[in-house]
Amino acid sequence: MKTDTALAALAALSHPTRLEAFRLLVQHEPEGLSTGQLVDASGLTQSTFSTHLAVLAKAGLVKSEKRGRQFIQRAEIDALKGLMLFLAKDCCQGRPELCEPLLAELACC
Amino acid sequence: MKTDTALAALAALSHPTRLEAFRLLVQHEPEGLSTGQLVDASGLTQSTFSTHLAVLAKAGLVKSEKRGRQFIQRAEIDALKGLMLFLAKDCCQGRPELCEPLLAELACC
DNA sequence: ACTATGTATCGTATTTTTCCGATGAGTCTT
DNA sequence: AAGACTCATCGGAAAAATACGATACATAGT
Numbered sequence: 001m002k003t004d005t006a007l008a009a010l011a012a013l014s015h016p017t018r019l020e021a022f023r024l025l026v027q028h029e030p031e032g033l034s035t036g037q038l039v040d041a042s043g044l045t046q047s048t049f050s051t052h053l054a055v056l057a058k059a060g061l062v063k064s065e066k067r068g069r070q071f072i073q074r075a076e077i078d079a080l081k082g083l084m085l086f087l088a089k090d091c092c093q094g095r096p097e098l099c100e101p102l103l104a105e106l107a108c109c
Numbered sequence: 110m111k112t113d114t115a116l117a118a119l120a121a122l123s124h125p126t127r128l129e130a131f132r133l134l135v136q137h138e139p140e141g142l143s144t145g146q147l148v149d150a151s152g153l154t155q156s157t158f159s160t161h162l163a164v165l166a167k168a169g170l171v172k173s174e175k176r177g178r179q180f181i182q183r184a185e186i187d188a189l190k191g192l193m194l195f196l197a198k199d200c201c202q203g204r205p206e207l208c209e210p211l212l213a214e215l216a217c218c
Numbered sequence: 219a220c221t222a223t224g225t226a227t228c229g230t231a232t233t234t235t236t237c238c239g240a241t242g243a244g245t246c247t248t
Numbered sequence: 249a250a251g252a253c254t255c256a257t258c259g260g261a262a263a264a265a266t267a268c269g270a271t272a273c274a275t276a277g278t
Contacts, residue, residue: 003128010123013196014116015266026199035225048267050226055265069224069275084193085214090135091186103212105194124236144255157237159256178245178254 001082005060009083012059017042018052022061025075032065032074110191114169118192121168126151127161131170134184141174141183 013019021038039049053073056062060079064071092099122128130147148158162182165171169188173180201208 003125007123007125007128010119010128014119014123016112016116019112019116019119023199036223039225045268046225047227047269051266054226066275071225080196080199081210081214084196087189087193090132091138091189101190105190126236145253148255154238155255156239156257160236163256175244180255 001086006083006086008059009061009079012055012061015052015055017044017049018056021049021052022056022075025062025073026077026080029075029077032072034067034070034072035064036070038073110195115192115195117168118170118188121164121170124161124164126153126158127165130158130161131165131184134171134182135186135189138184138186141181143176143179143181144173145179147182 042049
């Protein structure tokens with residue numbers, strides 16, 4: 001994952017509304033949720049949430065698929081994976097010993 | 110890791126200057142780097158970089174230790190670990206099967 | 219065709235972030 | 249004690265993010 005991509009993903013997830021939406025979408029993999037359901041869950045205006053969604057989409061964290069007259073939003077697990085790998089490489093590259101405890105904790109889930 | 114902590118960490122890392130500084134500090138674990146060295150590497154003004162550093166510190170990603178008249182900055186690997194666990198739990202909790210490929214890739218480092 | 223529905227986009231006001239120079243508070247050297 | 253050094257913080261300007269209502273556009277149902 002390129003640095004710019006990681007930066008966009010970090011920025012996208014650094015907002016409460018967007019992080020919550022993304023987590024919600026991850027929980028609803030692989031069926032996804034319609035934009036309207038996400039708007040309802042957010043408690044925000046439709047237009048405001050739409051711009052948030054656009055940020056997530058631009059960062060590659062969410063993909064939408066048109067179904068009828070609504071859009072089904074789905075979390076891009078691969079993008080999350082890519083972001084985590086990017087972060088992990090910060091400590092793993094050159095310093096593998098720093099990451100072993102991390103991997104041990106991750107293995108628990 | 111609490112959601113607010115994760116949000117602060119994500120926001121802190123979502124800026125090019127701060128991400129680069131953090132990666133630099135991780136590479137220099139456990140000796141750390143002085144604030145001045147980080148300023149030089151950033152190419153920014155001392156004051157501007159200082160505010161960036163404060164963001165990283167507030168998010169718990171960097172700890173500083175006074176040594177003589179300079180401050181030695183060190184990356185808080187545990188905070189990074191916590192953030193990665195936070196992100197991992199998004200997909201692992203309830204959906205362990207989504208994380209297995211992630212763990213496989215992480216194991217490579 | 220007409221109307222209702224679901225969502226994106228535009229325009230804009232408010233807030234927040236980001237950047238800088240200047241200043242201030244410690245610390246070392248002489 | 250004086251001067252040089254390291255870094256944080258303040259004040260303010262410029263840029264970006266965030267929120268909203270209004271509008272536009274496509275699709276579904278009648």
